[in-house]
Amino acid sequence: xxxxxxxxxxxxxxxxxxxxxxxxxxxxxxxxxxxxxxxxxxxxxxxxxxxxxxxxxxxxxxxxxxxxxxxxxxxxxxxxxxxxxxxxxxxxxxxxxxxxxx
Numbered sequence: 001x002x003x004x005x006x007x008x009x010x011x012x013x014x015x016x017x018x019x020x021x022x023x024x025x026x027x028x029x030x031x032x033x034x035x036x037x038x039x040x041x042x043x044x045x046x047x048x049x050x051x052x053x054x055x056x057x058x059x060x061x062x063x064x065x066x067x068x069x070x071x072x073x074x075x076x077x078x079x080x081x082x083x084x085x086x087x088x089x090x091x092x093x094x095x096x097x098x099x100x101x102x
Contacts, residue, residue, distance in 0.1 A: 031087040035078035038086045042067050045093075059100045063093070 032038040046067060049060035066089075070078065 031083050031090060033083065035081055035086075038081075039067065039070055039078070041090075042070070042093075059097060062096065066093070 032041050042063060046060060046063040049057050049063060053060060055061075073081075
């Protein structure tokens with residue numbers, strides 16, 4: 001990625017106001033209800049990892065591979081993916097993230 005792209009990712013990762021953060025804290029954790037929101041959440045997390053640690057980050061590489069694998073699924077397969085399956089994927093990603101930061 002070029003320097004301009006890295007700056008864009010850093011800017012996007014830091015565009016939260018204190019009111020937005022406080023509103024997010026009050027929300028309960030939930031699995032995205034649609035496949036589009038699920039993939040968007042994974043991409044946003046990948047963008048954050050890229051902005052914080054660069055493209056060499058092992059966790060970013062794994063998230064990028066996950067997003068790429070999901071992109072190969074047909075639209076109907078993604079649409080029919082159950083909330084339980086999406087939740088399981090997010091739970092595994094949470095465990096990997098905790099391991100990465102420990």
